[in-house]
Amino acid sequence: MTTLTHALGDSATMVRRQVKHMWRYPSVTLMLVGMPILMLLLFVYVFGDAMGAGLGGASGGRAAYLDYIVPGILLMTMASTAQGTAISVAMDMSEGIVARFRTMAIARVSVLTGHVVGSLFQALFSVAVVTGVALLLGFRPSAGPVEWLAAAGLVLVVSFALTWLTVALGIASGSVENASNVPMPLMFLPFLGSGFVPTDTLPAGLRWFAEYQPFTPIIETLRGLLMGTGAADSAPLALGWCAAVSVASYLWAKKLYNRDPSV
Structure with missing residues (x-):
């Protein structure tokens, strides 16, 4: 058996482990997906009519605002799921299972790969x-099959x-309690971007941050794909941010995972 085959086999085993955890504890997934749904309901039915009036659009009011905020809510959903990954990784690191894995003849990369692939599912x-x-509430995207495929690809890349x-934050946090709090800012970045209001309505200092933070081009690209408003301008920046975060986070997570267990 080659090294690559061995690593792939061990990674598949770890992915099955994560999928079994999700299957046995569906309440975790429901909790992670429940918050974005609650936020969607809150903003559509409490603030939607007033906020949508300022956006205009063919449908106006609440319907226009629903179409506007769905991309931000979807990004919040991805961030919420990623937060669950940090907790899962911290749990493995603190409860000794990783120390046991280190003593077994398994590919070291497979443990983290299992968490990543399981989280993507x-x-x-x-x-x-x-x-x-969102569709049940009245969300009406104008995307065709190609745009839907591109949007799904973007969701996968961002996730x-x-x-x-x-994963890196979960390893670095040192405890499950810290891991549940450290990724929390990711849930709120859509609020400080174009997720819920256009950036040009924000005060000058906040507008600068909103326009240049990573989530804004991602939201604009997803919105452009789903609503047919065009994503050519924001897509390269969105993909660039995703690539930079992926590479930097992978290297950080690998360094933390491979360090001396006694440290």
Whole structure:
């Protein structure tokens, strides 16, 4: 058996382990997907009519605002799922299972790979559920098959980047309690971007941050793909941010995982 085959086999085993955890404890997935749905309901039915009036659009009011905020809610869903990954990684690191894995003849990369791939499955499922709820509420995207495929690809790329980031944060946190709090800012970055209001309505200092933080081009790209407003301008920056976060987070997570266990 080659080294690559061995690593792939061990990674598949670790992925099955994560999928079994999700299957046995569905309440975790429900909790992670529940918050974005609650936020969607809150903003659509409490603030939607007033906020949508300022956006205009063919439908106006609440319907226009629903179409506007869905991309931000979807990004919040990905961040919520990634937060669950940080907790899962911290739990493995603090409860001794990783120390036991270190003594076994398994590929070291497989443990983290299992968390990442398992989280991607969970993220795609969560995004699908939230999208379904949005459609039931009246979300009406104009995307064709190609745009939907591109949007799904973007969701996968963004989830991959956020997952590696939260894997590193989960290892670095040192405890489950810290791991549940450290990734929390990721949930609120859509509020400080174009997720819920156009950036040009924000005060000058906050507007600068909103326009240049990573989530804004991602939201604009997803919105452009789903609503047919065009994503050519924001897509390169969105993909660039995802690539940078993925590489940096992977290297950080690998360094933390491979360090001396006694440190």
